[in-house]
Amino acid sequence: MTRETRTLPAFEAGPVEVPFTILGWSEDFAHDTTWNEHSHPFHELLWNERGASTAVVGARAWTVTPALGLWMPAGTLHSGSAIAGTRCRANFFGFDTMTSISETPAGVEITPLLRLLLERLADTGLPDGSRAVTEAMVLDVLTPSPRELLLHMPVSELLRPIADAVREDPGDPRTLADWASQLGVSPRTITRAFNTETGTSFARWVAAVRAQHAVALLTRGWEVDAVAEEVGYRSASAFGAAFRRTTGLTPGAFRAR
Template sequence: MTRETRTVPEQDPGAVRAPFGIHGYEETVAHDTSWNAHAHPWDELLWNERGASIAVVGARAWTITPTLGLWMPAETMHSGSAVAGTWFRATFFGRATTPSLSDVPVAVEITPLLRLLLERLGDAGLDPGSRAATEAMVLDVLTPSPRELLVQVPTSPLLRPIADAVRENPGDQRTLSRWAAELGVSTRTVTRAFNAETGTSFARWVAGVRAQHAVELLTRGWEVEAVAEEVGYRSASAFGAAFRRTTGLTPGSFRPR
């Protein structure tokens, strides 16, 4: 499958004071696409009209979907990727005129109201008064979400073999005790390392990796049963239950319509 790699020019965050309030950009990528690590001098809301994409900051990787966006603060180095056919949208917030939602990346629920307001700002014929009122409403309804499709990737020499194997093959069936035996350490040692590096348990971390991979496959049009098998579940029902616990949504909500 063709993959396109894009380079975003380096920008000096202190050199630009964006005079605009809220400005949007959208594109449908024809190929699997990756963006290099870069930062903007303005805040950015990443969201999708269709498909799935990934934004990476350090060792943290967020999945972005039509219902779950990501607030990327100005000056934050991040890279990204999107699967072919993804209709992605980026909304830029000029810090000279709009307050920042957060100084760290946070998930944002893309509610129907927020979507409508952001789409209205894309109307080139919107008069200044209506634009100002709409921007004020966007800032009023823009709030962090308690849900997020986030995976903290462990990087220590102990856990890196596990992280690499599971991310390469989310259907990997090795248990925590089997991994500990293969690495020559105790189960308790691996458990403590996972909690320290990822803030969660091994089982929940694996569920998060599987959910991220499942979202990508679902947005490509895979059937739920095929996705369940690919990411390591014995049945579609078991996959669906685990997926809902992790994302708060059903697998079917991510399939193209």
């Protein structure tokens, strides 16, 4: 499949002359697309009308979907990618017109109300008064969410083979004991490394990888049973339980409609 690479500049946070407090952008992607590491002078809310995309800041990777967006503070260096068929949406918030809702990237739940307000702002014929009211309502309801599809990537030589294998095949059945035997170390060594580098256990990290991959498949229209098998669960119920523990949402929340 053709992959497109786009290069964008890096800007420091700062005021930029814009006609509105909140500007909107959208694009349909016919090909898998990646963006280099870049930054904007304004704050950015990333979300999708359909499909899944990824934003990466350092060793942290977020999955962006129609249900869960990502707040990117002005000046934050990030790279990204979107799978073919995704309709990406973004809203840009003037640096000098609002205080960032978070000093660091943060998940944002794209509620029906927030979606309607953002879609209303996409109307270029919206009267100035109506636009100002709608922008004020967006700023009023826009808050960080404890729900986010975030993956902390391990970086050590010890964990890199595990990370590469699981991300390549989220259904990889190897357990902590299997990996310890293959790498010639104790399970305790791998456990300590995962806790240190990712802030979570091996099992929870694998569950997060599987959840991110599952979301990409669900947004493409895959059935839950097929997704469960693809990401290594023996049943849809086991997958659903693990998915809810990881994301706080059901797989159905991400199913393409």
